[in-house]
Amino acid sequence: MDAGTAGIVVTLFFLSILCFLVWKNERKRSQLPPGPTPWPILGNLWQKDVLPLYKSHEKLKEKYGPVFTVWLGLKPAVVLCGYEVVKDALLGHSEEFGGRPEIPLQVQVSKDYGFVSTNEKKWRELRRFTLSTLRDFGMGKNTMSQRVQQEAQHLVELLASFKGEAFEPMISFRHAVANVICSVVFGSRYSYSDTAFLELLDMIGNYVSFFLSPIAMVYNTFPNIMRHLPGPHHKALAECEKLKDYIQERVTLHKQTLDPSSPRDYIDCFLIKAEKEKSSLENMYSNEDLVMSVFNLFGAGTITTGNALVFFLLVLTKFPHIQAKVQKEIDAVVGADRAPSTEDKMKMPYTNAVIHELQRFQKSRIENFPRMTTQDVKFRGHTIPKDTAVIPIFSSVHTDPVQWENPKKFDPGHFLDEKGEFRKREAFMAFSAGKRMCPGEALARIELFLFLTTLLQNFTFELAIECEEMDIFPLWLEIERRAIPGKFLAIRRRACS
DSSP states (O other): OOHHHHHHHHHHHHHHHHHHHHHHHHHHHHHSOOOOOOBTTTBTTTOTTTSSHHHHHHHHHHHHOSEEEEEETTEEEEEEOSHHHHHIIIIITTTTTOBOOOOHHHHHHHTTOSTTOSOHHHHHHHHHHHHHHHHHTTTTSHHHHHHHHHHHHHHHHHHHTTTTOOBOHHHHHHHHHHHHHHHHHTSOOOOTTOHHHHHHHHHHHHHHHHHTSHHHHHHHHSHHHHTTSOSHHHHHHHHHHHHHHHHHHHHHHHHHHOOTTSOOSHHHHHHHHHHHTTTOSSOOSOHHHHHHHHHHHHHHTTHHHHHHHHHHHHHHHHOHHHHHHHHHHHHHHTOSSSOOOGGGGGGOHHHHHHHHHHHHHOOOOOTTSOEEOSSOEEETTEEEOTTOEEEEOHHHHTTOTTTOSSTTSOOGGGGBOTTSOBOOOTTOOTTOOGGGOOTTHHHHHHHHHHHHHHHHHHEEEEEOSOOOOOOHHHHHHHHHTTSSOOOEEEEEOGGGO
C-alpha cells in the first residue's frame, strides 16, 4: 500500500469514528432534555454563550425551559434552573438526584479516599463520623462560638496593626477562618506571621481557584489527554501533594502522642475509630482516608467562608449606607465594651438580613462539582437516565423573580417583614439542599455572623482601588482569582479606638 492510499485509509478511519461519535451523541441527545447544539467531541465547552452557566443560564432557560442539557465533551449534564425545579429535584427526589459523579481532578487528588469518595457507603459513613465528631468539639454549640470570637479578636488586632493603610484581605481572612477549623482538626491555631502556614493556605487557595476554572472543566472532560499536556493543572496537583504531606506529618505526630482516653481533636478521634475498625473488611478508616478527610475539611472550611467574607466587605464598600446601618445596630445591641456573640443574632434582625442577602447576592461557579442521578428518573416531562450529571443552578434560585421582589438588586429587605423583623425565605439555598447539603453549614453560619459583626464593630471598610464600576461581579471575580489586588482600608471606628 503506497503512502497516498494509506493516508486515505487513515483519514476514512478517523472520519468513520467521528461520524459514529456524532451519531451516538445525537441518539443520546434525543433522549435527554433539549439544549444548545454541541460541537463534535468538544460539546459546549468553548461556546461562550453556553458556559459558564452562572452567566448564561437565564438565556438558556428562556430558550429551552428550566430543565435543559449541556455537553461537557461527550458527556451530558442536565441543568436545573429556578426555585421550584431545584427544590423538586433536591428535596422532592432527593435519592434520585443524590449521587455524585466521578470528578477526574478530584479523584486524581484523593485517589477516592476520604468523605468525598464516590463509594456511597464510605461517603455516608465518613460524613456521619465527621459531622458527629465536629459536633463533639462544639460545632453548633457555645464552645465553637467562643473559638470564633477569639479568632475574630486576633483578626481585629492584625487589621489594627495596618493603621488605616491599604491591605489585601484574602489571605488574612482565609487564615482567620482556617484557624477555627485547625483548632478542631489539628488542635492548634497558627500565627498570622507563620510563613509555612501561609504557604499552605496559598496552596489550597490555588487548588480551589483552579478547580473552579474553565481549564479544570477541560481536565475533567479529557483527563487522559490533559495529564500528558503542560498547563496549570500540574502545579495545582503538585501543591496538593505537598499539603497532603504536611497533613501526614501531623497525623504521624498524633499517632506518637495519642491518648485514647482523651482525644484532643478530629485526627485523634479518627485514629481511635480506625483502631476499633481495623478488623473490618471494608476498612473505611484507613490512613489515606484520614489524610483526605482532613484535606477536605481544611479546604472546604477555609476558602469558601474566607472568600465570602471578602465578598461581603466588597459589597458593603459599594453600599456604605447599609454598612453604616449594620454598625448602628451593632452599637445599639452590642456596644463597644464587649465582643459580639451568637446570642446577639436574635436581637439584630437587620444585620442577619444583610448577611443572608449577601449570600443570596453572591454568584458561584458550580459546573465542576455536579450531582448525579442514581437511577432512571422521570422529571418534569423528561426521562433522565441513571448516572447522568446534574447541575442545579443556585444563583437561578436566588434570582427567581417569582420568589424575590428585587432579584437583581442588593436589598436586605428580602429578609425583613413589614415590622422590620427577620424572616426566613424558602428560596434561600446558600448551603445547597437535600442529600448533599453542605455539612459545614452550622459552623459557616457562626463564622459569617461573628467575623462580620466583630469587624464592623471595630472598623469601617472602604475600597482602596479605583473602581467606578457598580457591577460588583466582574470586580469580584478579578479579586477572587487574584488577578488584581483587592485592597481595602480598615478605618478604626472612634467608639472602639
